[in-house]
Amino acid sequence: xxxxxxxxxxxxxxxxxxxxxxxxxxxxxxxxxxxxxxxxxxxxxxxxxxxxxxxxxxxxxxxxxxxxxxxxxxxxxxxxxxxxxxxxxxxxxxxxxxxxxxxxxxxxxxxxxxxxxxxxxxxxxxxxxxxxxxxxxxxxxxxxxxxxxxxxxxxxxxxxxxxxxxxxxxxxxxxxxxxxxxxxxxxxxxxxxxxxxxxxxxxxxx
Amino acid sequence: xxxxxxxxxxxxxxxxxxxxxxxxxxxxxxxxxxxxxxxxxxxxxxxxxxxxxxxxxxxxxxxxxxxxxxxxxxxxxxxxxxxxxxxxxxxxxxxxxxxx
Numbered sequence: 324x325x326x327x328x329x330x331x332x333x334x335x336x337x338x339x340x341x342x343x344x345x346x347x348x349x350x351x352x353x354x355x356x357x358x359x360x361x362x363x364x365x366x367x368x369x370x371x372x373x374x375x376x377x378x379x380x381x382x383x384x385x386x387x388x389x390x391x392x393x394x395x396x397x398x399x400x401x402x403x404x405x406x407x408x409x410x411x412x413x414x415x416x417x418x419x420x421x422x423x424x425x426x427x428x429x430x431x432x433x434x435x436x437x438x439x440x441x442x443x444x445x446x447x448x449x450x451x452x453x454x455x456x457x458x459x460x461x462x463x464x465x466x467x468x469x470x471x472x473x474x475x476x477x478x479x480x481x482x483x484x485x486x487x488x489x490x491x492x493x494x495x496x497x498x499x500x501x502x503x504x505x506x507x508x509x510x511x512x513x514x515x516x517x518x519x520x521x522x523x524x525x526x527x528x529x
Numbered sequence: 530x531x532x533x534x535x536x537x538x539x540x541x542x543x544x545x546x547x548x549x550x551x552x553x554x555x556x557x558x559x560x561x562x563x564x565x566x567x568x569x570x571x572x573x574x575x576x577x578x579x580x581x582x583x584x585x586x587x588x589x590x591x592x593x594x595x596x597x598x599x600x601x602x603x604x605x606x607x608x609x610x611x612x613x614x615x616x617x618x619x620x621x622x623x624x625x626x627x628x629x
Contacts, residue, residue, distance in 0.1 A: 361538045368545035368565055377557055384561055387542070391568045394535065398579040400588055403571075403595075410595050415564060415602045422557050422606050425613045426620075441552035445544045453540060477588070484589055491589055498596050505600035513607035 327435075331373065335366050357397055363390030372438055377423045381416065388412050402478035535576035543569035556619045560605055567598045 339362040346358030367386030374380045388411040395404035485495045546565030549558050571591045578587025613619050 357534065361534075364538060364568075365541050365545070368542055368549075371561055371565075372545055372549050372552075377555065380558065380561065384564070387565060387568065391542075391572060394538070394572055395575055398535070398575045400575050400579070400591075403575060403588060403591055406592060406595055407571075410599050411564070411568075414599050418602050418606045419557065419560065419564075422560065422609055425609060426555055426557055438548060438552045441548040442544070445547045445551065449540060449544050449547075481588060481592065494593065498593060502596060502600050505604055509603040509607035512604070513610045 335369065338362065339366060353397070356393070360390045360393035360397065363387070363393065365390075372442070373435070377426050378420075381419050381423055384419070385412060385416060388416065400477055402481045532576055532580040535572060539569045539572040539576070542566075542572070554620060554622055556609060556621060559621070560602065564598060564602070567594055570594060 339359075342358040342362045343355055346354030346356075348354075350357070363386050367383045367388075367390060370383035371380045371387065374383060388407060392404040392407040392411075395401075395407060484490045486492060542565055546562040546569060549562030549565060551562075553559070553562075571594055574587040574591045574594070609619050612624065616624050618624065
């Protein structure tokens, strides 16, 4: 590992520690948990963007997905947190690692200035947009409704919402059909076929 | 924590996703950036649902987003496999066969 990477990871660790101290200072236990998960999320994203090798980026995305799952737990959405872990970490990330096998490592790519410039430009643009939106936002002034006392697990409410015909029954069935079609289609597209694409009149055989 | 803290984390994650899409010259990074952006949107949905009302809508929408992201990732990887067999590369800047 070269010096710039060491400096980079050291800075990331220092930022995490600072976030933890700040969270404990402002909101005690919940603040520490929030700062930890937020640091996991953003630190994973930063490593993913800056890291040179694709494999390390994919594994850094594991931190991001785990941190987001933790944020979901803090937001009292336990079912969503488990779905996040199962689907993203178990499914999407495994698929991504298969995609990584297709890409040769490009270790000579000089991308640090480009990524830094992109970060500055995108951050400035999003900051400007959010600042302009916050000028006319009405949801800040509205008093925040007291959260209803959670009656047991949130998973029960989610399941009931899925099965009520006046709520989400139709989208639920539709998305089930869509997922089936998408996965069967993905298998169909990705199956191995012996076709010489360079030849103009190649005969297709599966 | 307040709503604003979650919104800040979500906005930062969104920026990182956009940066991953824009600056890296590799399709895998584009896919990773899309996943980060979808995660940022999910944080927003669940945070607003938690702080601004008792209906389940935000949470349900987040679940649908996760389902669609899984389908999207599977299809993108299948297309990438196919493109790699056809072109021998999956870098967006090198796939210019349609031009000829």
